[in-house]
């Protein structure tokens with residue numbers, strides 16, 4: 001053994017001893033306690049050892065493994081993003097009713113919600129690798145079915161198959177990456193999965209833009225292209241190993257040691273192996289061994305708290321409106337004066353690109369500032385930017401242009417649309433749109449007209465019913481009103497993405513992959529992913545109704561208040577998990593929920609009071625001193 005390797009092992013071993021002393025748990029009269037408080041010297045030594053460890057070891061194999069896994073994230077982003085552009089072509093070519101459009105969009109999300117829950121069981125039974133293989137298989141078959149579908153029924157089947165793959169992948173990939181990564185890289189590598197999600201969404205918007213010029217079968221290419229990354233991931237995973245933690249849990253210890261050596265390069269793996277093994281041995285004193293995992297999780301306080309935090313994070317991610325904002329961004333851009341449809345499609349790529357670039361910032365920040373600060377800062381920014389958006393919509397509503405032309409023909413004058421006096425109520429009614437002529441910045445001859453049932457791009461009758469009639473600076477505004485406050489809305493949109501994407505976008509996935517003990521990890525992630533998809537579908541299905549009843553600014557103020565609630569929830573309940581070994585994290589949830597909010601500066605001394613045989617030790621900044 002080289003001297004460097006020997007020294008390294010020694011440092012790791014001393015670190016391991018310290019860690020063992022710090023975190024070893026004993027059952028003391030039924031109460032779980034930690035023994036032996038560390039001195040500041042031991043904390044410093046541990047930190048130094050960690051630093052040394054990080055400098056010495058960055059095995060390349062882990063990056064390859066993370067990249068192949070994160071293709072699941074790419075497919076997640078691609079398949080959820082591509083449908084909006086494909087739908088524009090599909091509804092014309094297959095003459096889809098609104099119900100069929102709705103079904104084709106939401107079927108994937110609904111299937112993902114259910115299969116994420118099923119994914120928890122599959123993960124426990126067959127392991128992470130088999131689940132990822134299964135997910136890429138579903139993505140491949142789904143993509144082939146979609147691109148060759150002869151009609152809408154087969155399309156629906158394809159969307160459901162893709163949804164099943166999505167649900168399994170979204171909960172398995174973060175867990176697999178987290179379990180294979182060394183602690184100092186874990187946050188970054190799991191966050192790369194969300195980077196791939198947003199990369200998939202960006203690619204989908206580019207593909208939508210490119211194929212929107214094809215009058216026939218453009219949607220087949222859009223939906224079918226996902227087969228390429230899916231096949232690549234499937235082939236890659238034939239060669240990639242199973243998660244060492246799952247192998248140890250299944251008693252396949254020799255294989256687990258081999259995999260650990262493979263993914264840790266030439267490091268000594270004894271310490272990591274022992275700590276995984278120890279944590280499994282402690283399972284009996286933790287969740288116990290009786291009953292279904294979800295029951296054991298709910299009846300054991302640390303996992304119950306972790307589950308609450310994990311599901312809460314996903315709920316707040318969705319109720320702060322990310323998917324509404326992304327979906328609605330094209331309209332926001334149109335409000336800002338982009339009237340050309342094709343240009344609006346290309347500019348919508350800018351939204352997905354911004355989301356992607358700011359997620360990249362999250363990858364950079366996660367190990368520097370830690371999960372807690374990043375998530376708190378992000379949700380606060382999200383809350384404020386949603387208020388900017390809401391104020392923008394409020395100003396636009398208050399200065400809504402009037403309807404100046406009313407039809408004289410009695411049959412037309414009796415339609416609901418003709419009764420509106422202002423653009424605002426006219427555009428909030430999904431059956432109507434605003435047709436107007438613009439002269440410089442002045443609006444002339446404006447009317448509220450029923451929308452064409454087959455396509456929202458035109459009115460049912462009148463000047464705006466046909467592109468060839470819409471000469472002379474005449475425009476059709478569906479879903480929005482022309483306004484001079486569009487800059488405020490646009491500013492809100494950019495601020496929103498800048499605040500949301502680095503933290504609230506990726507952190508719910510990253511944090512969930514690390515907060516559950518091994519026995520509860522698959523189930524915990526399955527439930528949290530199920531919550532994500534359920535709120536995703538709830539928020540997108542209710543948005544238009546919300547806007548109709550409370551107006552746009554009402555809807556955005558509501559999302560903003562949700563984000564504020566989320567801030568208090570995270571402030572009170574989310575502990576810092578940065579740089580900790582997965583096996584240590586359970587201890588962070590042993591305190592009452594609201595004292596979990598240890599700050600980053602508490603790293604290395606997260607548990608403030610430690611019971612040692614009846615006496616309480618309090619860890620001060622400088623040392624551990626007996627306070628009893």
Ligand SMILES: O[C@H]1[C@H](O)[C@@H](O)[C@H](O)[C@@H](O)[C@H]1O
Pocket residue numbers: 194197198201317322323355504505506509532536
């Ligand atoms: O973390 C992701 C990401 O932020 C995506 O942009 C969003 O569409 C998903 O719903 C979310 O789960």
